[in-house]
Amino acid sequence: MPHITKKYNFIAEFFDIDSMGVMWHGNYVRYMEAARCRFLDEVGFSYLKMKEAGFALPVVKLDCKYIAPIEFNKQFCIEVELLEFECFFRLGYRFVNMNGARLCQAHTSQVAILLESKETCLYLPSEFRESLSAFINHAK
Numbered sequence: 482m483p484h485i486t487k488k489y490n491f492i493a494e495f496f497d498i499d500s501m502g503v504m505w506h507g508n509y510v511r512y513m514e515a516a517r518c519r520f521l522d523e524v525g526f527s528y529l530k531m532k533e534a535g536f537a538l539p540v541v542k543l544d545c546k547y548i549a550p551i552e553f554n555k556q557f558c559i560e561v562e563l564l565e566f567e568c569f570f571r572l573g574y575r576f577v578n579m580n581g582a583r584l585c586q587a588h589t590s591q592v593a594i595l596l597e598s599k600e601t602c603l604y605l606p607s608e609f610r611e612s613l614s615a616f617i618n619h620a621k
Contacts, residue, residue, distance in 0.1 A: 485563040485620055488525060489516045493551045503550035509585055510543065513574050516559040517589070520572070526612040534598050536606050538570055542590040549584045551576070557584060564588070566613045568604055 491512055501507040531537060539598050551557055556579050565571035569590045576585035593602040593609070604610075 485617055486528060487520055487561050489519050489559050489561065489588065491515070491557055491559065493553055493555050495553060498553045504551055504605075506545075506547060509545060509547070509576070511588070512559060512576075513587060513589065516561050517572060520563075521591075524612050524616045527610055531609070532596065532606060534606065536593045536602070536609075537596055538591040538593055540589050540591050541569075543587065545585065545587040549578075550581065550583055551578075555613045562615050563613070563617070566605055567594070567612055568607075570605060 493504050497504045497508045505556065509522055518528065528537075558577050558579070560575040562573040562575070563571075564573050569592060571588065571590045574585070574587040574589070575583065578586075593605050594600065595602065
């Protein structure tokens with residue numbers, strides 16, 4: 482599969498910070514979700530479009546390695562990399578500061594479920610895979 486990476490900038494807000502003056506570890510997941518939503522919007526298949534198509538993509542696995550802290554009001558970038566989209570929708574996330582130093586590295590795996598029956602799909606829905614393929618071909 483071709484290497485597809487998109488970059489999204491954020492700023493650590495006051496409400497993200499814990500008593501040690503750094504971003505609380507659980508908030509990294511919130512930023513991963515925000516970056517994933519932006520990525521899906523670029524693909525042209527938002528979570529709202531998924532819902533209209535009758536499926537959802539719950540996260541079934543999350544791996545996260547914290548490398549260096551993010552402090553209040555500091556800008557950072559999340560580089561989102563598409564890793565797989567057949568049975569699983571897998572993304573890699575690399576948090577970096579504005580100088581490119583690595584702050585955190587993570588991966589999520591998601592599977593498709595049918596909203597009406599809550600049945601897990603063996604493969605991602607074809608319309609979603611087709612949108613991802615078109616996005617990849619356009620990015621070449």
